[in-house]
Amino acid sequence: xxxxxxxxxxxxxxxxxxERLPAALFGxxxxxxxxxxxxxxxxxxxxxxxxxAEGPGEGVEHDDIVVYEVMVATLxxxxxxxxxxxxTARMRQKELVVRAQRIETL
Numbered sequence: 001x002x003x004x005x006x007x008x009x010x011x012x013x014x015x016x017x018x019e020r021l022p023a024a025l026f027g028x029x030x031x032x033x034x035x036x037x038x039x040x041x042x043x044x045x046x047x048x049x050x051x052x053a054e055g056p057g058e059g060v061e062h063d064d065i066v067v068y069e070v071m072v073a074t075l076x077x078x079x080x081x082x083x084x085x086x087x088t089a090r091m092r093q094k095e096l097v098v099r100a101q102r103i104e105t106l
Contacts, residue, residue: 005075007100012063015092033070043067
């Protein structure tokens with residue numbers, strides 16, 4: 001068994017202004033991740049829906065998202081933080097979720 005990290009990128013299909021993001025943008029992200037990490041898993045056939053409220057009594061907002069996952073032996077937090085900030089700008093978002101969890105391959 002090996003300890004690794006699973007990094008998940010929750011990528012919205014639409015910019016903050018409601019405009020659908022171009023497929024080429026997602027293709028570029030896939031290519032960047034495959035080149036750097038040697039592979040990825042993309043959950044993109046049926047978009048997931050993210051729901052959240054800014055606070056009690058606030059309206060519920062939503063995003064249609066795809067999820068990209070990458071497994072890494074070492075978690076380079078500073079690289080992922082910079083990449084998240086870059087993707088946030090490229091996808092015209094207020095905030096973008098990139099999360100990691102420690103996993104064990106069996």
